[in-house]
Amino acid sequence: MNRIEVIAFYLPQYHPVSENNEWYGPGFTEWTNVGKAQPLFRGHNQPLVPADLGYYDLRLPQVREAQAELAKDAGISAFCYYHYWFGNGKQLLEMPLREVVQNDTSDLPFCMCWANHTWYKKMWSSEHNMLDMQAIMSQEYPGEKDWDLHFYTLLDTFKDARYYKIDGRLVFVLYHAADIPHVEQYMQRWQELAKQEGLPSFYFMSYVDDITDVNNPVHDLCEQKVVCCKSNVESIGGTSFMRKLYRFSKTLLSRVSHIPLGVYNYDKIRPKLLDDCFKDENIAPVLIPNWDNTARRGIGAMVLHKATPDAFYRHCKDVFSMIAHKQNKVVFLKSWNEWGEGNYMEPCLKYGHGYIESLKRALDEDA
Numbered sequence: 001m002n003r004i005e006v007i008a009f010y011l012p013q014y015h016p017v018s019e020n021n022e023w024y025g026p027g028f029t030e031w032t033n034v035g036k037a038q039p040l041f042r043g044h045n046q047p048l049v050p051a052d053l054g055y056y057d058l059r060l061p062q063v064r065e066a067q068a069e070l071a072k073d074a075g076i077s078a079f080c081y082y083h084y085w086f087g088n089g090k091q092l093l094e095m096p097l098r099e100v101v102q103n104d105t106s107d108l109p110f111c112m113c114w115a116n117h118t119w120y121k122k123m124w125s126s127e128h129n130m131l132d133m134q135a136i137m138s139q140e141y142p143g144e145k146d147w148d149l150h151f152y153t154l155l156d157t158f159k160d161a162r163y164y165k166i167d168g169r170l171v172f173v174l175y176h177a178a179d180i181p182h183v184e185q186y187m188q189r190w191q192e193l194a195k196q197e198g199l200p201s202f203y204f205m206s207y208v209d210d211i212t213d214v215n216n217p218v219h220d221l222c223e224q225k226v227v228c229c230k231s232n233v234e235s236i237g238g239t240s241f242m243r244k245l246y247r248f249s250k251t252l253l254s255r256v257s258h259i260p261l262g263v264y265n266y267d268k269i270r271p272k273l274l275d276d277c278f279k280d281e282n283i284a285p286v287l288i289p290n291w292d293n294t295a296r297r298g299i300g301a302m303v304l305h306k307a308t309p310d311a312f313y314r315h316c317k318d319v320f321s322m323i324a325h326k327q328n329k330v331v332f333l334k335s336w337n338e339w340g341e342g343n344y345m346e347p348c349l350k351y352g353h354g355y356i357e358s359l360k361r362a363l364d365e366d367a
Helices: 018-024 030-036 061-074 095-102 144-153 155-159 183-196 217-221 240-257 266-273 294-300 309-322 354-365
Strands: 005-010 076-087 090-092 110-114 119-125 130-137 169-174 202-208 224-227 263-265 283-287 303-305 330-333
Touching (some): 005 110, 061 354, 076 144, 076 169, 169 183, 263 266, 266 303, 283 309, 309 354
Parallel strands (some): 005 076, 005 330, 110 169, 169 202, 263 303
Antiparallel strands (some): 119 130
8 A cells, every 4th residue: 555545533423313312302413512612711712613514414415425525525535434333233323324335325435443332421510529420321242142243234334345445355443442352253253254245354453542552462463553642642651541540630620620721732732643653564543633522521621722724734744754664554534523522624614624625735745
């Protein structure tokens, strides 16, 4: 693979489902939080307002196909849909990708990332100065029969000619590989099922969300590691646990003091979004255009302030220069449309098509 290929994570949350109606109220989607966000300081760009596509509904094929066209304008090679399989056949937010497979005419490739984690309803109690986390959808791993059920539920998706491949193999990302019991046997079983069904083999990739965990042997069971360095921005400590504890403590202090302590200048922290491991052949780096999860976290948010398209262009150049010598130049982008995290590429009122144009410019210069 001589050219850089960018795969963008894609959030399928923007349509009502009965579970969200029950947990959060009728019609709830990610837009509910996005629209009510408030600025935390002078010059803070909140609430975020989408431009070309507006506050869209992913039930509309016109929206999905417009997204695909914008992604192609940016030079993105594929969407990687977050896939929610909780065990025993239970899925959530599967409709957008199902509709892409069954009905959409766009030729943009796609793959999946199994976002295997429990969902929590997180409510901040001002009275008790504490975060109440209530599990509302538990991630379960029922065993071998569920491995087969999971595979066959997705069979039509794997058979789609647009399914993204590396070296002719089906890309499938495991978000928390270490949480999957008997993960090596699970992957072997899927390889067997793929062969039985006349499919190419799987190209498993393991997501690493903290650089201190990059050498965990479980990641080496996969073909590549997808490494994101966002946690470097506000982490102290030599272990993943200590870094998480520091981030939690800082968020708690922000809420108790009513002072936003998680604000960072994007250009100044750009070096923290990199790691020397990006140069390794078995590492797929993650691009981060922006981050501001005020819509979800309020005063406890992490804000990459002044994350302009020009600053993102410089970040792209940083990453691309590190992989210039590599044969495998796959790069992930976090994310195409995680508006609640202030982490998006889609056009917005403040920057227009700026992020799209910056990525395209950087890719063209490295072609």
